[in-house]
Amino acid sequence: MHEVWFGIAVFLLTGYVVLDGFDFGAGALHLFVARSDPERRQVLAAIGPFWDGNEVWLVAAGGALFVGFPRVLSSGISGFYFAIFLVLWSLILRGISLEFRSRVHDAVWRQSWDFFFSCASALLPVFLGAALGNLVRGVPLNADGWFELDLFTDFTARAPVGILDWYTVLVGVFALAALAAHGGAFLAWKTDGAVQRRSRAAGLGLYSVVAALWPVLMIATTRVNAILLPAFASRPLAWILSAGALVGLAVVLHALRAERDFAAFLGSCTFLAGLSTATAVCLFPVMLRATGDPTLSLTAGNAGGDLAGLKTALTWFAVGMPLALFYFVVVHWLHRGKAVAAADGEGY
Amino acid sequence: MGDPVTLHRLQFAFTVIYHYLFPVLTMGLALLIVLMKAFGLRPGGERWNDAARFWIRIFGINFAVGVVTGIPMEFQFGTNWARFSRYAGNVIGQTLGMEGLFAFFLESSFLSLLVWGEKRLSRRGHFLAAVALFLGSWLSGYFITATNAFMQHPVGHAVGPDGALRLADFGAFLLNPWAIAQYAHNMVAAVVTASFVVAALGAFYLLQGRHREQASLFLRLGVACGLVSSVLVAFPTGDRQAKLVARHQPATLAAMEGRFRSGADAGLNIIGQPDVRDRRLDNAIAIPGALSFLAYGHFSSDVRGLDEFPEKDWPDQIALLYYAFHIMAGLGTILVGIMLLASLLAGAGRLERSRPMLWILMLSFPFPYIAVTAGWMTAELGRQPWVVHGLLRTADGTSPTVHGGTALFTLIGFCGLYLAIGILFLFLIAREIDRGPGPLPGAAGQVSHA
Numbered sequence: 001m002h003e004v005w006f007g008i009a010v011f012l013l014t015g016y017v018v019l020d021g022f023d024f025g026a027g028a029l030h031l032f033v034a035r036s037d038p039e040r041r042q043v044l045a046a047i048g049p050f051w052d053g054n055e056v057w058l059v060a061a062g063g064a065l066f067v068g069f070p071r072v073l074s075s076g077i078s079g080f081y082f083a084i085f086l087v088l089w090s091l092i093l094r095g096i097s098l099e100f101r102s103r104v105h106d107a108v109w110r111q112s113w114d115f116f117f118s119c120a121s122a123l124l125p126v127f128l129g130a131a132l133g134n135l136v137r138g139v140p141l142n143a144d145g146w147f148e149l150d151l152f153t154d155f156t157a158r159a160p161v162g163i164l165d166w167y168t169v170l171v172g173v174f175a176l177a178a179l180a181a182h183g184g185a186f187l188a189w190k191t192d193g194a195v196q197r198r199s200r201a202a203g204l205g206l207y208s209v210v211a212a213l214w215p216v217l218m219i220a221t222t223r224v225n226a227i228l229l230p231a232f233a234s235r236p237l238a239w240i241l242s243a244g245a246l247v248g249l250a251v252v253l254h255a256l257r258a259e260r261d262f263a264a265f266l267g268s269c270t271f272l273a274g275l276s277t278a279t280a281v282c283l284f285p286v287m288l289r290a291t292g293d294p295t296l297s298l299t300a301g302n303a304g305g306d307l308a309g310l311k312t313a314l315t316w317f318a319v320g321m322p323l324a325l326f327y328f329v330v331v332h333w334l335h336r337g338k339a340v341a342a343a344d345g346e347g348y
Numbered sequence: 349m350g351d352p353v354t355l356h357r358l359q360f361a362f363t364v365i366y367h368y369l370f371p372v373l374t375m376g377l378a379l380l381i382v383l384m385k386a387f388g389l390r391p392g393g394e395r396w397n398d399a400a401r402f403w404i405r406i407f408g409i410n411f412a413v414g415v416v417t418g419i420p421m422e423f424q425f426g427t428n429w430a431r432f433s434r435y436a437g438n439v440i441g442q443t444l445g446m447e448g449l450f451a452f453f454l455e456s457s458f459l460s461l462l463v464w465g466e467k468r469l470s471r472r473g474h475f476l477a478a479v480a481l482f483l484g485s486w487l488s489g490y491f492i493t494a495t496n497a498f499m500q501h502p503v504g505h506a507v508g509p510d511g512a513l514r515l516a517d518f519g520a521f522l523l524n525p526w527a528i529a530q531y532a533h534n535m536v537a538a539v540v541t542a543s544f545v546v547a548a549l550g551a552f553y554l555l556q557g558r559h560r561e562q563a564s565l566f567l568r569l570g571v572a573c574g575l576v577s578s579v580l581v582a583f584p585t586g587d588r589q590a591k592l593v594a595r596h597q598p599a600t601l602a603a604m605e606g607r608f609r610s611g612a613d614a615g616l617n618i619i620g621q622p623d624v625r626d627r628r629l630d631n632a633i634a635i636p637g638a639l640s641f642l643a644y645g646h647f648s649s650d651v652r653g654l655d656e657f658p659e660k661d662w663p664d665q666i667a668l669l670y671y672a673f674h675i676m677a678g679l680g681t682i683l684v685g686i687m688l689l690a691s692l693l694a695g696a697g698r699l700e701r702s703r704p705m706l707w708i709l710m711l712s713f714p715f716p717y718i719a720v721t722a723g724w725m726t727a728e729l730g731r732q733p734w735v736v737h738g739l740l741r742t743a744d745g746t747s748p749t750v751h752g753g754t755a756l757f758t759l760i761g762f763c764g765l766y767l768a769i770g771i772l773f774l775f776l777i778a779r780e781i782d783r784g785p786g787p788l789p790g791a792a793g794q795v796s797h798a
Contacts, residue, residue, distance in 0.1 A: 048464075052415060052456040059452055062422055063445030070437025070512065077426030077433075078747035084427050085420075085758045089765060092416040096769060099412035103776055146430075148749035305438035306514035313442055320449030327457035334461065334468065346789060347464040 001311065002304035005068035006287070008317065010280040012064055016057035017128070017276050018182075018269050023047040023054055025183015027094065027121025028176065031114060033187060033198040040114060041102065041341035041348065046190040048348030049335045051098060053328065055091070060324075067313045071145055071303040072287045079139060079147040080131065083163045087127045094120035098348065105344050122176060129175025132279070133168030137161065137224040138289035141296045145303070157224050159291060167224045174213050178272065181206035185252060185268040189261040190339045196261070203264065204256045211249060225289070231282045238281040245274030353743050355755035356428040359762065361728070363420055365721055366766050370414030372720050375489055375535065376542025377407050378482040380573060385475040399565045400478070401466065402785035403546070407481075408463035409776050413769060415456075420762075428755065432735050432745030436513050439505050439521060440495045447491035455484030466788060489538070490531050497527035499736050500727065501596050513739070529592055530727070533585035536577045537723065540683060541716040543574030547690070548713035549781065551706040562785040564700060567709075571694055575687040581680055587642065593730065594643035597737065599657040600730035603666045604673040605639060606632075607653045614639035614651035622670045627654075663732045672725035679719035686712055 026047050034040040065073040077084055097117035101110055137157060139147045153162035155169075164172075184203025188196055222229050232238050251267030283289070287303060290296035304310070342348060381400055388397035422444060425433045458480035466474050498505075504521030508514040515521060547570025553563035594601045601607075606622040606629040607614065615634030622629055637647035644651070654662055663669050686708060693699040700706075731737055735745040 049460040052459055053453065055419070056448060056452040056456050059419070059422060060445070060448040062426075063441060063448045066425075066433065066437050067441030067445050070434050070441065073426050073437060074430035074433040074747075077423060078428070078430035078750055081427050081747070081750050081754060081758075084423060085761065088420045088423060089761065091419055092765060092769075095412065095416040095419075096772070099409070099416075100772060100776065103409070104779070144748075146748050305441070306508050306512075309438040309442065309515035312515060312518045313445060316442075316446055317449065320446065320453075324449060324453035327453055331457045331461070334465075342464065343789065346467070348460075 001307050002300045006300040009064045012061035014273050014276040018272050019054040021179045021182050022186035023051045024121045024124050025179040028180045030118045034195050038341045039195050042191050042195050044348035046339035069303050072298050082151045090120040090123050125175040125179040126172035129172035130168040133171035138291040141290040174217050177206050177209045182268045185265045189265045192338050228282050238278045241274045241278035245271050352752040356746050359759040367417040370410045372538050372541050374411050375485045376538035378485050380542050382478050382482045385478045398785050429745050430747035439513050439515050443491045443495045451484050451488035493531040494527040497524045501526040529588045533589045536580040537720050539577035543570045544713045544716045546570035548710045551709040555706050559784045571690045575691045578684045578687050598652050602654045603663045603669050606670045609655050610653040612648050612650045613637050622667045624666050665729050669729040672722040676719050676722040679715050
């Protein structure tokens, strides 16, 4: 049962990365691929109907961790206190920017919000990447399963570690490049004209950076976590998922050149999903890795919630998740086709 | 002030009170918008559609602020109240997770179709989007109330081998009698809030002499819904809630009423200032026997005072709790009076010409917000000193690794950010009110899909 809930948490977090990832990426590229107000409204029209629903995946993942692994959620979120609030404040600023921007017809008002929106959208992937970096590198868990981390120490990835060090920042930069590239692929699919051309170019350029950074990141990972590579070698599921990521990357690079934008976006989704799930498979069953004594790590087994509660939760999850996917299909169907910039007072 | 427990409490109280100012309107307004859209489906209902279109714009701004200020709430259980999360996560995680899955996905999927999709959808489709938002927001209200109800009156749980709570009876937990009473009380209060806001804006436009036809609709709908809901807040929902407090949180009832000593024929204190040090209520004016009657149904019932409970189990903010309760109850009564008067005038066909009544309606819209805030303060201060009543003390629920300086940093951050959001929100709402209701832009060439 704990394995099932580990899987559900990974599913929801991967969904979050792929979905909110495209609107973070579109936001990070916003100032560069769209220059005039009508162009910017094309970008906003492309993500406007989806961003809020995409963010719910994070809340749902939080809920799954809450019920499935209360020890992981409580230790992790209180230990990363500062980083969590930076993420929350960026999410607030970003949501407000999107919702308030086009309600006033004034160039200064709109340019200010475009700036905040783009900055917050670029910062969030860095934070989320750094968070993943912390899970891979490990945190200084004590015997009661708690830890305290400064935002930064000396950036060495040796004890005492901080939330930000060379490794976690590297993962953050990789995440920014990957999600911005993903946003570029999304915009290439959902927009037309100059925005589409620039998004395609940005997606292609950034995915080349991603392809170059990926091996660097793999090597760096072996320096901070010695278990991950042997785990990978012994788990065929991780091979399949990594192969999927590789295929996705090849597809997106090829399809963006061939201007087959929907295929490129699907390739991009496959790459991100393959990478996230392969990492999770290698980490399993560890959820919060201890930097010191490995027996202090919080795992799906030793940190899981009570089984009866998890069985109950599985029942409502099995009802609720298909409903959520059904709404997802309806909304994307209703907003199918190219996004059109809204007239004033009529949309994002 | 540097005490981490106090700072964690202040931060949660500030962020949740601020957050709730927005959903309290959108939950109530969602119902009123469904009604307007339903009237709009009838032949000749175009003016109701125009009314709905205006209120959907107000709804959209409020909903956006509600969403962004709501995200930190779930996470603060983990950041600031980690020991509470570890202790109760297996139980309250159920309702928090269900809220995400059943309510947030529904609301977030159809929000932009409601706010911006009128041209994209048929009339019926747009009505259904309003229904989706109504269902989503009212479901969300239930799950979060059920979570709070578990903290107020824990049922359906057992203690696991590791000392943490585990779920023993899902049905009992989900259908906690406290949750049902509190939900009913809370949701009709949201309808009161929306009704007062809608009626107040109708009164404002009539006093200004603008948008007369729409203003008259706002006034009619606001007063009709306001009368029904403000009565329901007091009876039966508020009454039921009070009886549950009397039964399950007797020390809280004593503190709410400033009742330091036990005895029969308990009076209901209308005015007075609790002096906790000397254990008395100064300048008290009371209705004899009324508290006994409200709590237990007989004018002579014995109502226990604080003297029957050990001091360590008293709510720690007795004076504030007492005032919060009395402000809620007092304003609730005044709100019924205002709506009763307005309904009588409306029944006689004189409401729109009665300028004093229009002035009263226009100026009274802050009262339901204050009453709702005071009501939640009553519930949450009354729960103290427990985070899960009778099981886990608030002081034992905080995060062990977060110290006071860190908590103060984030509290100050929230104050700054929320101040800025509040100013921008008021600016945008004032613009929408100034613009007023109107027809669908470019509607002349619109093809009806219906």
